[in-house]
Amino acid sequence: MIARILILLSGVLILASCQSDSNRRNTADAQIEKRIDELISRMTVEEKIGQTNQLTVYGTTEELCEKIRNGEIGSLLNVVDPADINTLQRAAVEQSRLGIPLLIARDVIHGFRTVFPIPLGQAATFDPALVEQGARIAAIEASAAGIRWTFSPMLDISRDPRWGRIAESAGEDPCLTSAMGAAMVRGYQGEGADDPTSIAACAKHFVGYGASESGRDYNSTNLTERQLRNVYLPPFEQAVRNGAMTLMTSFNDNDGIPSTGNRFLLEEVLRNEWGFDGMVVTDWNSAGEMVSHGFAADTKDAAMKAINAGVDMDMMSHVFSLHLKDLIDEGTVDERRLDEAVRNILRVKFRLGLFENPYIDTARIARVTYAPEHLEAARRTAEESAVLLRNEGNILPLDASALRSVLVAGPMADAPAEQLGTWTFDGEPDHTVTPLAAIRAAYGDRLHIGYNPVAAYSREKVTAAKLAAFTAQAASYDAILLFVGEEAILSGEAHCLADLNLQGSQSELIAAARRSGKPVVTVVMAGRPLTIARDLANTDALLYSFHPGTMGGPALIDLIFGNAVPSGKLPVTFPVATGQIPIYYARNMTGRPAAGNELLLDEIPVGAGQTSLGCTSYHLDAGFGPLFPFGFGLSYSTFEYADLQLDKEAYLPTETIRASCRLTNTGKRTATEVVQLYVRDRVGSTVRPVKELKAFDRITLEPGQSRTVEFELPAEDLAFWGLDMQKRVEPGTFDLWIAGDSQSGNSVTFTIN
Ligand code: GLC
Numbered sequence: 001m002i003a004r005i006l007i008l009l010s011g012v013l014i015l016a017s018c019q020s021d022s023n024r025r026n027t028a029d030a031q032i033e034k035r036i037d038e039l040i041s042r043m044t045v046e047e048k049i050g051q052t053n054q055l056t057v058y059g060t061t062e063e064l065c066e067k068i069r070n071g072e073i074g075s076l077l078n079v080v081d082p083a084d085i086n087t088l089q090r091a092a093v094e095q096s097r098l099g100i101p102l103l104i105a106r107d108v109i110h111g112f113r114t115v116f117p118i119p120l121g122q123a124a125t126f127d128p129a130l131v132e133q134g135a136r137i138a139a140i141e142a143s144a145a146g147i148r149w150t151f152s153p154m155l156d157i158s159r160d161p162r163w164g165r166i167a168e169s170a171g172e173d174p175c176l177t178s179a180m181g182a183a184m185v186r187g188y189q190g191e192g193a194d195d196p197t198s199i200a201a202c203a204k205h206f207v208g209y210g211a212s213e214s215g216r217d218y219n220s221t222n223l224t225e226r227q228l229r230n231v232y233l234p235p236f237e238q239a240v241r242n243g244a245m246t247l248m249t250s251f252n253d254n255d256g257i258p259s260t261g262n263r264f265l266l267e268e269v270l271r272n273e274w275g276f277d278g279m280v281v282t283d284w285n286s287a288g289e290m291v292s293h294g295f296a297a298d299t300k301d302a303a304m305k306a307i308n309a310g311v312d313m314d315m316m317s318h319v320f321s322l323h324l325k326d327l328i329d330e331g332t333v334d335e336r337r338l339d340e341a342v343r344n345i346l347r348v349k350f351r352l353g354l355f356e357n358p359y360i361d362t363a364r365i366a367r368v369t370y371a372p373e374h375l376e377a378a379r380r381t382a383e384e385s386a387v388l389l390r391n392e393g394n395i396l397p398l399d400a401s402a403l404r405s406v407l408v409a410g411p412m413a414d415a416p417a418e419q420l421g422t423w424t425f426d427g428e429p430d431h432t433v434t435p436l437a438a439i440r441a442a443y444g445d446r447l448h449i450g451y452n453p454v455a456a457y458s459r460e461k462v463t464a465a466k467l468a469a470f471t472a473q474a475a476s477y478d479a480i481l482l483f484v485g486e487e488a489i490l491s492g493e494a495h496c497l498a499d500l501n502l503q504g505s506q507s508e509l510i511a512a513a514r515r516s517g518k519p520v521v522t523v524v525m526a527g528r529p530l531t532i533a534r535d536l537a538n539t540d541a542l543l544y545s546f547h548p549g550t551m552g553g554p555a556l557i558d559l560i561f562g563n564a565v566p567s568g569k570l571p572v573t574f575p576v577a578t579g580q581i582p583i584y585y586a587r588n589m590t591g592r593p594a595a596g597n598e599l600l601l602d603e604i605p606v607g608a609g610q611t612s613l614g615c616t617s618y619h620l621d622a623g624f625g626p627l628f629p630f631g632f633g634l635s636y637s638t639f640e641y642a643d644l645q646l647d648k649e650a651y652l653p654t655e656t657i658r659a660s661c662r663l664t665n666t667g668k669r670t671a672t673e674v675v676q677l678y679v680r681d682r683v684g685s686t687v688r689p690v691k692e693l694k695a696f697d698r699i700t701l702e703p704g705q706s707r708t709v710e711f712e713l714p715a716e717d718l719a720f721w722g723l724d725m726q727k728r729v730e731p732g733t734f735d736l737w738i739a740g741d742s743q744s745g746n747s748v749t750f751t752i753n
Pocket of ligand 1: 107151204283284493
């Protein structure tokens, strides 16, 4: 009896503490709203407009301080020195009329000083907990510099590797992108936004930017509302549900409407449907660029369209500071909309605790930057992000004891700045550990390590003579480690490619290594999938490393020599040829799906009669499938999936599908498998993808070990926006896979009634 009372009592206490937690949160929010009301009541229109103005630092500190003292600036970006930030902040807090602190922002996209793999690489880990840790570390280092707002996570679904910004994304899939985005939001914002180490997250670019036509940056997108709802919006909704404090509008015009002027997105979806109470900032000058789009007649019209669409802060176009006062005086913009924008901005500043703690302890940055645990987390992320795509004859891992010499070659073997990848303004190349440095440190005492970059950088074209000399040199070594790929500048914003073959003479370099007759291991460091089909035959093994960051060298060398086992899986489909793009696994079936036996270009008889009968959806010169599918990645072990089963055959839309399989490590090494659960809705009110990732998990098993892997999938996760544009679970028959990638595995069937 006593036990029952104690259990009951503890339950009451837990309930009470949960309620007090949410009460505390509600009380804190209520107090913040009261403080906002009080502050706004004292603000002039000019001071309100000043809060909506975000500038990059420029000119002299005194010039900036003057504008700050006059209440003309609400936020600054691109200042990273704590002492400078304190000076600017003092002008706001102690020398302006109302003492409203500045919000200091920076693109901390994949680390601040300790640089992690680019987000596309982090997605390849399929390890949200690790990615969250990386974001936490980025926040600790960035906040120590005085930064309290980052323009990350970038949540653009990216299905076009020609687009340079795929590097900043989590790839092609909404489920994986949602998981990674939510993890980053949690990592950046930490336990409480008012913790001095937390930085406000910014889910960007809202929305559809990754579908820029032809993969050319800033280009138009033409996504239907249904595509937005089912594919492009979900990661943003998850970020909002996980507390993202800000969002950024995207550069693209979708269906002719620039996102920065899209009231449907910014009011209807973001505020009314999702209940977002944070702040919306434009992208750099994207408000002003509505004039160039032809959506605004002039900058005054652009200001009106942006503020009335629901934008709160204008990054660097000045249209708010130039025109809002007149627009309000003329009655074209209601001052209440301005008040709402200022309220959203002040709410972020209050929640971050900036009014209580506006200044930085300038001694903190030295204590936290490059902390050993930060570097180890970066190394582990680089290790988990590498994807083993080829390993002929199980040449990897190399056995150092069986080798006398290794030739390290290629333009990416010792390229500390390139290895960091795009968006690393604050990374310091002299802290990068390259593969060459790492192999020398780890094996220099027992291996003769040769080094020949052959090309000074990825685009360099080298002579046939130089390649021949390299082949001769390589023939005198026991193994060749080639590091190729892309210079960091070849991906990222505004850096798009129409041809995805390896740049320069890198393919020729791999072929030259093959001619040496020695084992060839190729590592590709890039910001995107590249069309490497023609290179595969010339390398025994290929490890793909999406610009791995500061600690990429040790991670890759550990993988190559077997101190670690590859576990990365592709977050994006690899095309055979650029012409296949867009190519992604969650495609529609079409009325004439490829059968897999289609005649390819060279198989079509000369003089063949013209026919369109029996034709299917494929390219004569590239076939139908990808080079490597989404979710693919090899290991140094092998895994067997068996005994796939469901707890029932039929479910109600309110029930949960319990799926399981038996996973066995059938290899010789302890290894980690990313187990993926896919579902197909066979018939819908609109056609449904042939497969959609719905869950995944990392499972580590010793050789011979088996484990039952279980997933609980709420049937409501199968809901989609159908013909009537309502989100619902439609009854019908579904297929379910649990497999190691998006193309393999058997399925089971269930129904929803
Ligand atoms: C850039 C990018 C955006 C970035 C912003 C601030 O143009 O589009 O992602 O956060 O400007 O640097």
